[in-house]
Amino acid sequence: MHPTTWATNALAITLLSSLAWASKGTGPAVGSVAPDFTAYSFVTGERTRLSDQRGKVVILTFWATWCAPCRQELPNLEGIQEHVGRDKLVVLAMSFKDSDETMRYLKKNAKQSGWKLTMLVDPHGDIADRYGIHSIPHMLLIGRDGSIAAIHSGFGDDSLNALVPEINALLTGKPVQVATPQ
Numbered sequence: 001m002h003p004t005t006w007a008t009n010a011l012a013i014t015l016l017s018s019l020a021w022a023s024k025g026t027g028p029a030v031g032s033v034a035p036d037f038t039a040y041s042f043v044t045g046e047r048t049r050l051s052d053q054r055g056k057v058v059i060l061t062f063w064a065t066w067c068a069p070c071r072q073e074l075p076n077l078e079g080i081q082e083h084v085g086r087d088k089l090v091v092l093a094m095s096f097k098d099s100d101e102t103m104r105y106l107k108k109n110a111k112q113s114g115w116k117l118t119m120l121v122d123p124h125g126d127i128a129d130r131y132g133i134h135s136i137p138h139m140l141l142i143g144r145d146g147s148i149a150a151i152h153s154g155f156g157d158d159s160l161n162a163l164v165p166e167i168n169a170l171l172t173g174k175p176v177q178v179a180t181p182q
Contacts, residue, residue: 027132
């Protein structure tokens with residue numbers, strides 16, 4: 001296949017996927033209990049259940065390998081988790097609809113790179129559907145009680161500046177102040 005044809009086909013698939021996500025509706029709101037799920041780590045094969053994380057602050061982020069902002073976001077989240085400590089804060093990075101071949105590559109790369117994030121897979125998008133995910137990266141901050149404290153779509157240079165005070169509030173038991181819903 002000619003490279004231009006491949007690029008055009010990839011763009012068309014990405015656009016169609018985005019349109020399909022946009023039509024799926026909305027997910028849980030800030031203040032509601034985060035829908036529970038069990039997913040497996042594509043690195044270790046271990047299963048992770050969201051409700052088993054109660055007592056910790058959870059950053060649940062939906063991402064994909066083809067999403068450049070997602071790839072920028074993950075190392076920053078890993079740094080936050082490392083700084084705070086996994087006993088207080090855990091990042092669950094949910095890969096969404098990446099191919100089996102991509103997942104094998106990621107598994108190898110994750111082991112070599114020593115990633116500390118809990119790298120989960122949602123191959124059919126069932127978990128993403130329950131959360132009403134229509135764009136990525138899409139991040140939810142979940143408090144120690146399992147309720148959603150904040151929701152963020154996208155990632156940019158100012159994203160961390162908004163996230164840090166929210167995490168600090170959750171760690172100290174204060175209400176999260178979100179300037180603008182995203």
